[in-house]
Amino acid sequence: MSEPRLAVEDLSYGYPGRVVGRHIDFALGASEVLCVLGRNGEGKSTLFKTILGLLPLRGGAVRVDGEAISDWSPRRRALTFGYVPQNSGGAFPFTVADLVLMGRTAHRSVFAAPSAADRAAADEAIAALGIERLARREWLRVSGGERQLALVARALAQQPRILVLDEPTASLDFGNQVRVLDAVRSLAETRGLSVLLSTHHPEQAFACADRVAVLAGGLLLRIGAPADVITSETLRACYSVDVAVLPVVDDRYRVCVPRRYLQ
Amino acid sequence: MVFSPSRRGEPAPALGYRATIIGAALVLLLIAAVAIAVGPYRLAARDLVAFLVAKATGAASPLPLPAETVILQIRLPRVLAALAVGASLAASGAAYQSLFRNPLVSPDILGVSAGAAFGAVVGIFLSLPVVAIEAASFAGGLAAVIIVYGIAAVIRGRDAVLVLVLAGVVIGALFGAGVGLLKYLADPYNQLPAITFWLLGSLAAANPHDLTSLLPAVAIGLIPLGLLRWQIDVMTLGEEEATALGLDTRMLRTVVIAAATLMTSAAVAASGIIGWVGLVVPHLARLVVGPAFARLLPVSLLFGAAYLLAVDTAARTIGAVELPLGVLTAAFGTPVFLWLLAFGRRPAWS
Secondary structure: OOOOOEEEEEEEEEEOOEEEEEEEEEEEOOOOEEEEEEOOOOOHHHHHHHHHOOOOOOEEEEEEOOEEOOOOOHHHHHHHEEEEOOOOOOOOOOEHHHHHHHHHHHHOOOOOOOOHHHHHHHHHHHHHOOOHHHOOOEHHHOOHHHHHHHHHHHHHHOOOOEEEEOOOOOOOOHHHHHHHHHHHHHHHHHHOOEEEEEOOOHHHHHHHOOEEEEEEOOEEEEEEOHHHHOOHHHHHHHHOOOEEEEEEOOOOEEEEEEHHHHO | OOOOOOOOOOOOOOOOHHHHHHHHHHHHHHHHHHHHHOOOOOOOHHHHHHHHHHHHHOOOOOOOHHHHHHHHHHHHHHHHHHHHHHHHHHHHHHHHHHHOOOOOOOOOOOOHHHHHHHHHHHHHHOOOOHHHHHHHHHHHHHHHHHHHHHHHHHOOOOOHHHHHHHHHHHHHHHHHHHHHHHHHHOOOOOHHHHHHHHHOOOOOOOOHHHHHHHHHHHHHHHHHHHHOHHHHHHHOOOHHHHHHOOOOHHHHHHHHHHHHHHHHHHHHHHHOOOOOHHHHHHHHHHHHHOOOHHHHHHHHHHHHHHHHHHHHHHHHHOOOOOOOHHHHHHHHHHHHHHHHHHHOOOOOOO
16 A cells, blocks of 8 residues: 555644644645644644644654654755745745745755756746736735735745645635635646645635545544535534535535524 | 846846946945045055056056055055955845844844944953954854844744844843943053044054954855855745745854854954944845845945945044044934834834
């Protein structure tokens, strides 16, 4: 039996002196999109950062192709994982092209300037996200949605095998949410990327995910196909609201509506 | 299509990078020529050219001996010292700004200058040789930046810039108090004037011997900053993102802080406290060529060198007595800083 690309085994995550979640188990294969749901404070960002090695493991293991990665260098991780943070900390007016080119850092030796291949990869990532028109603009001055696309392009320029996106649609308008999710879905399909993303909108899982994981009370409450997992019961357990999950157009998509609105 | 940052015609920087470098270099040469020519012993432009031609061709110097002595023993060392000090302060300021992810930090604001000054004053107080004064200055500067950075790291959950700046001010004041104590204890006839004069910032005492310890320290600090220029850009994104992009951030931060602090300290040991250069010059350089360190560093070096040489030349020529450099740079720097504070673009701090 072949190893899954990413395997998270009995993982505990949190901060010094405070474990936020434990016994997290899941696997992720090529071209697969896993969407993580959970209420505020459930530690979705913390879980992702722990998987990425930005925070230390509080227990358990993270494996890539069967190999435990706890002693991997940042460079080796960056060649495997592309990370799109919820908020980028950048404070200087780099252009979008400069920002995306920074995704190539792990591909260069320490003192090397970006090569023609690096620039080609960055340009290709920009084209893949369809943001050529933004390339020379200052990335702090483009809209929130465009900034998010630029960060996805940067992660893509890393040429990773696993893409981790922390609430990529938070604070985006409706159109940009659709654009970002479509981009993520098509990257998984066309490039065989494994994608791990979190969201606050359960419906988005129907749009882009193969499987959904629901965190509640520091445990992995459920994991499985969106149609099986995103039910009234799960959503009540997760968010403490009464929600109807309704099929749309021959059950190709489902919407989540608070029941109160339907009365 | 190619969107590479090195491509010309990019809209973000106001001027082309190459044009900026060439223009700044020409201005620098012009200022240097003026600086060598003017002073109590005035040299004509054609004498200067004749001297340079003679030196270049190996012919006998056409100038009288006093003129040659003035050029080689007094003016040239001072010009070189001003260039090195200005370039060091600006380059280290650019590095600190990138590393601390804030365009308003500088060696002065982070307390590095005060720490370095304290170290150097200890050296003067103990009548140590120049190299030891430089080492003490480096130790003081490094201690200051480590303490300030440590305070900012411990106090979380508040405006990180504010904590950093306030910690720098507080630590700077503490080292300033240390300097005050040493001045109080110093021999009032011998050491005290030397310390006081030196603290105000001056290159009047620059001599060829000083250069032999200043220039190597500047070079040693500059090399890692130059080599790591692409990494430094990524560091401006913050610790987590830089790590996620594959950098060993702890190692990088250590190397860059050590290099920038060495440059600041060497400058302080050579010239005393010359404020504002490290803040204003890299900021202006960033406005001209953008934030990429590969461009910011050379432009900051040139701007800083030209600026300090111009100020130093003014300091020794405009008045009947020589004005302290630190006083002049503060007089220029304060309004610029206030302008940046009021109208500068707000960094997107998380």
